[in-house]
Structures are given as C-alpha cells and as structure tokens.
Amino acid sequence: QVQLVESGGGLVQPGGSLRLSCAASGIIFSMYTMGWYRQAPGKQRELVASITRAGITNYAGSVKGRFTISRDNAKNTVNLQMNSLKPEDTAVYYCNAYANIVPIRDYWGQGTQVTVSS
DSSP states (O other): OOEEEEEOOEEEOTTOOEEEEEEEESSOGGGSEEEEEEEOTTSOOEEEEEEOTTOOEEEOTTTTTTEEEEEETTTTEEEEEEOSOOGGGOEEEEEEEEEOSSSOEEEEOOOEEEEEOO
C-alpha cells in the first residue's frame, strides 16, 4: 500500500518560514520524481517544485529563490523549505510521487494546509 504523508503545515506570518515534509512508503522511493503541488481556494492545482531521481530540481517562477526542495533517499522523504512566505502562498500543499514506467505510477498525499496571514 502506497502512502505519502505530509507534515509541517500551519499558520505563519508574512515573511516567515515553514518546512514541509513528506514521508513515502510502499514505493521504491529512489525511482520516483517527487514533487510538491498546491491548490488555493477557487484555483487549479499547480506545481510548486519537483526533484528528479538524479536530484534535478524545478521550481515555479513564483517561488524561485524562496523555496527549496530536497530529498533523502535513505529516509524516503522529500522536504520543501519555504522562506519569505507571502499571503499568496496560502494553499493546501500536496506531495506527489511520479514514475514514468509502465504502467505510469502517480501517487498523492492527503495535503497539508499552509496559511500565510498576519
């Protein structure tokens, strides 16, 4: 059974920081591209950041320079360090595991709420 369990969300003031973590089980973690997505009320889910098996990272333009994604293949975890948070970062953040194999494997966590407000 595949499980992606996010943690670390919460309420933070503008300019503050949060660190999200996602613990994966039931998959060969090192085979997967891991990503963080977010969905704000009334908006579509969007990619925030991703990291490939080789450690290549990709960021949405709105978070580049503020957020950092990292992975620990020994612990089956992926983290998202979020600094200089803005109110527009408020959303539910989802962890994703994706493997372009046959059949394609695409798994999601349950999400964690991040609220940036004074």
